[in-house]
Amino acid sequence: MPKTSALAPAVSFSASERDAVYKAIFTRRDVRDQFLPRPIPEALVRRLLEAAHNAPSVGFMQPWNFITIREQAVRERVADAFGQANAEAVRMFPEEQQSRYKSLKLEGIRKAPLNICVTCDRQRGGNVVLGRTHNASMDLYSTVCAVQNLWLAARAEGIGMGWVSIFRDADLKEILGIPERIEIVAYLCLGYVDELYERPELEVKGWSRRLSLDDMIFEEKWQGEA
Numbered sequence: 001m002p003k004t005s006a007l008a009p010a011v012s013f014s015a016s017e018r019d020a021v022y023k024a025i026f027t028r029r030d031v032r033d034q035f036l037p038r039p040i041p042e043a044l045v046r047r048l049l050e051a052a053h054n055a056p057s058v059g060f061m062q063p064w065n066f067i068t069i070r071e072q073a074v075r076e077r078v079a080d081a082f083g084q085a086n087a088e089a090v091r092m093f094p095e096e097q098q099s100r101y102k103s104l105k106l107e108g109i110r111k112a113p114l115n116i117c118v119t120c121d122r123q124r125g126g127n128v129v130l131g132r133t134h135n136a137s138m139d140l141y142s143t144v145c146a147v148q149n150l151w152l153a154a155r156a157e158g159i160g161m162g163w164v165s166i167f168r169d170a171d172l173k174e175i176l177g178i179p180e181r182i183e184i185v186a187y188l189c190l191g192y193v194d195e196l197y198e199r200p201e202l203e204v205k206g207w208s209r210r211l212s213l214d215d216m217i218f219e220e221k222w223q224g225e226a
Helices: 015-027 042-053 072-090 095-103 138-156 169-176
Strands: 064-069 114-121 159-164 182-192
Touching: 015 138, 042 064, 042 138, 064 072, 064 138, 072 095, 072 169, 114 138, 138 159, 138 182, 169 182
Parallel strands: none
Antiparallel strands: 064 114, 114 182, 159 182
16 A cells, blocks of 8 residues: 655745735734723634644743633732732833833733633753754743744634733742743733734833844845844
């Protein structure tokens, strides 16, 4: 009996399919405050998590897990932990930036109907993993790819998503019962939105600006500052 090939034709996307991919990339935004209270249907949550789970991973180790959080009481505890860390973060910026920092609305934890904590199990796949033999961080990078897949799928589905990074890991692990050996990669807030910023919010509000792509491209060797 002839072997069945595992390969499929590498057919390019149609123009409309290609444009849809780029539209998701270029209109993706980090949503901080514009969430609507409307719940996300379970079938849609499953589609988003399937997209995340189909991210590339080094050595096909798939090191991620996804903790979905909907209970208001749990989200309140997470929001309180964020608030404590955020108060510390304010003091890390120069005084002239502190008032602008405090004006940014970061209410997604409470407002978004769904929170997801994305973790990385650094022991998955064993001690030696194909492709991670010389860079131990490849499992973390792979998990970030899962976050990006989730973000783009959410954008295509009309779901806003925000990435909250201002936490002490120990606080979040205690609240969510995450073992010490597990790495927290992302805490995400998801929900329907009826509007998005045309440009990144931090650019609109004068916090930063998009750098020129031309300044980021080097030919053959490093050409930036030493």
